Amino acid sequence: MNEVKRIEELRKLLEQYAIEYYVKDAPSVSDQEYDRLMQELIALENKHPEMKDPNSPSQRIIGAVLEGFEKVSHASQMLSLGNVFNREEIQDFVLRIQESVSNPEFVVECKYDGLAMALLYENGRFVRAVTRGDGFVGEDVSNNIRTIGSIPMYIDQLDPVEVRGEVYMPKKSFEELNQKQAEQGKPLFANPRNAAAGSIRQLDSSICAQRKLDAYWYYFQNASDFGIQTQEEALEAMEKLHFRVNPMRRVCRTTEQIWDFIQEIQKIRNTLPYEIDGMVIKLNSLADQQVLGSTAKAPRYATAYKFPAEEVQTRLKDITITVGRTGKITPNAVLEPVRVAGTTVSAASLHNEDMIAVKDLRIGDIVIVRKAGEIIPEVVSSVPSRRDGSQRPYHFPQSCPVCGSHLIRLEGEASHYCVNQDCPARVVESMIHFASRDAMDIDSLGDKKIEQLHDFGFLNSIEDIYYLKRHRQELLEKRGYQKKSVDHMLETIEDSKKQPLGVLLFGLGIRQVGKKAAMILAKHFGNMDALIQASQEELVAINDIGEITAQSILAFFKEEKNLHLIQVLKEQGLNMIQEKEEIRESRFTNKTVVLTGTLESYTRSEAKKILEAFGANVAGSVSKRTDLVIYGTAAGSKLEKARNLGVDLMSEEEFVQEVSHAQNN
Structure with missing residues (x-):
């Protein structure tokens, strides 16, 4: 046979065998036969460099090294999803859809903890893979995507096709990667999602190939071009084109059916070979999806149910102490390593002496551990029923474990401090x-x-x-x-x-002065000297600067050592002023405003910046000092508290109108 024709035949065969192995889980040839054919293909391609093709099966293992990733604009925005957290919020979502759509159906699918990706095919060939990026512009990571065996390089469709989905790292690949990292003395990856993201951004695709990534595809971006009418039909069409589509999905009509399926998946979640952090609920009809449309950030026809934090039991082996920059003493739990929400946890902050007492923690206890917000490890409580008499009460230290200085606990504070500034x-x-x-x-x-x-x-x-x-x-x-x-x-x-004064103030580490308070002080006083000379009365008169914070600021500037530090920084040329920002007058000016619920028109950060530009003080909690609460969907306890206190309320729709009015004026 002609060698050029043999190259084409081998490519088709190896592509077919890869689909059987990675997508259908039904290989028809042995690993040895696959390897033999691959070696034959590589030898022939080396002999015929004019036949070079980046989509060849051989390129999955050879790899290439890039200098950087090219920026690429998406044909249509890659949206993120809003979240719901309980059955009631799912019911609200369903009712909202039913107001616009008669007898809607929903497709419920797994929500993967990975990296969103778009694949483009033309003339039956893979052209490009682009990360989500900011939704409008992503990065071309085609070389690395080619290393994922389950992703087809050729499809039986000559018209353009774009599919979107999630690239992830299987649990087994994650464990193998971290074992290798540990053996080489390198830092461990925190979770499979971070590992997948880091792998996809490797400039050397051979490194990505070693990481053994995989992917699921759940969105046929141009499905309507092929007469497809529903999400379920779109998933079936992608399967026929040999994209890996998760069969673990269900078409539902009611909240009860959606909730029952979610509970089914939640029960088997930990047995899955990949991480999921929730379920996605989508309106099935693509025509109805178009009618409902999207906000600036998320589709109105879909939402994501987030699983509650997973709780597991492990043993509290010890409690250790760390000393922070302000001298704050933090007790930390040393845990018997346990897997929680996709990562191995071996430590957690216990915050202060009171928390240890309230949770009745003893060294040797079996404790319940979870991840707050699926990120930060947290010890929830001890399990007294598991005690066997070997547990020991913990006695909080009286002296600093680093310098030996006596620890103090200020009145009204839960934490202990080392007051030795030279510690x-x-x-x-x-x-x-x-x-x-x-x-x-x-x-x-x-x-x-x-x-x-x-x-x-x-x-x-x-x-x-x-x-x-x-x-x-x-x-x-x-x-x-x-x-x-x-x-x-x-x-x-x-x-x-x-850097501006507000940043410098935060960097100095004045106790009780966080990033927000530092910026408030900088904007109010305008320069370092004015702040140093401020009285307690002047400080307390500023919104969000209370008695304790004011006392801490005064104490900091009384210290000769701190004044010397500021003088040295001045002499070194550091900026000691904050440029005044022009405040636009509006209904929000000089008001304390709280945001609550899910906003569709803006992210929380965007809304906060808009309010601050109009001279508002954006607070995190509702109190008697709150002037206005702006609420979106799924607003909870903050909205209820505002109603009880008689605080003025503003819906998101009213907020958008008010902002537009203020900007036009």
Whole structure:
């Protein structure tokens, strides 16, 4: 047979065998036979370079190295989904659809914890894979997508086809990857989603190939071009084109049917070979989907039910103490490693002495652990019924575990503090905080780098960061410090001097002064000197600055050491002023406003920025000082509390109208 024809025949055969193996789970040839054919194909392609094809099955394993990812605009926006959290909110969603659609059907599918992706095919060939990005523009990651065996490179459809879905890392691949990371002394990935995202963004696709990713496809973007009328038909059409589509789905008509199916999946969730964090509920009719349309961010015809936090039991092996930048003492649970919501958890913060007492935690206890918001590990409680007499009560320390200074607990506070400002732990933590992204954003000074520079003796206080340039030559003599990286570090330190006063105030780590309070103080006083000279009366008169915060600010500026630090930073050229922002007058000006519920027209962050631009103070909770509560869908306890307190209410629709009116004026 002609060798060129043999190359084409081998490509078709290997593509067919890959579909059988990865998609249908029904291989018709042995691994040895597949490998033999692959080696034959590679040899022939090497012999005939004119036959090079990036979609060839051989390219899944050979890989390529890129310099970067090209930005690509999506043909239509890739939307995110709104969330519901209980049966009542699902009922509200169904009722809202029924107001616009007669006898609607819904398709309920798994919500994968992965990375959203769009695939484009033309003339039956794979053309491009693009990440979701910001919904409008993503990155071309085609080289890495080609390494995923279940994704077809050729389909039996010559017209353009775009499908969307989720690339994920199977649980088995995740465990193997982290085992390899541990063996090589590298940091472990936090969860399969992070691992998948990191793998897809590898410039060397051979690394991505080693990570063994997979994907499910759930959206046929141009289904109507093929006369497809429903979501279920679209899923079936994608299956016929050999895309991997999850059979674990159901067409439902009522809230009861939707809820029953969700409960079925939730029971088997932990046995699945991949992570899911909820279920997606979509209107089945594509025509009705078009009628309902979308908001700026999410479709009105679909929503995601998020599973409640998973709770598991494990053993509390010990309680250790860490010292923060303000001297705050934090007890931490050392746990017997346990898998929770997709990751292995071995530690959790216990916050303070009172929390240990309230939860009745003893060393050796069996405890209940969950992830708050599916992210942060949390010890919920002990399980007294599992005690066998070996458990030991925990006695909170009286002295700092790092410097030995006596700990104090201020009246009205739950936490203990080390008040020794020269405590080594406080020194390092204060510098880490100062350089962090939310503060001065010196990205070249990470936690480990600061600890290392402290060990070298170059960094012993915040002001030393700006004297680091004096040690350039010494740094170049240190192992791992090359000229390019050292100069970049010194350049980013120099750039940080331009940060506004609000950022600097937050970076100084004044107790009780968070990012928001720092910006409020900076905007109010305008410069550092005015703030230093402020009285308690002036501070308390500012919205959101209470008695305790005011006392903490005054105490900070009474310390000679802190005044010296500010003077040094001035001399080093750091910015000590905050440019005044022009406040546009509106109904929101000088009002304390609380946002609650799900907003469809804006993200929470966008709404907050709009309100602040109109001179509002956006608070996180409702109180007697609240002037206005703006509510979206699924608003809960905050809305109820506002009604009980007689606080003015504004719907999202009214908010949008008010913003439009204020902007036009």
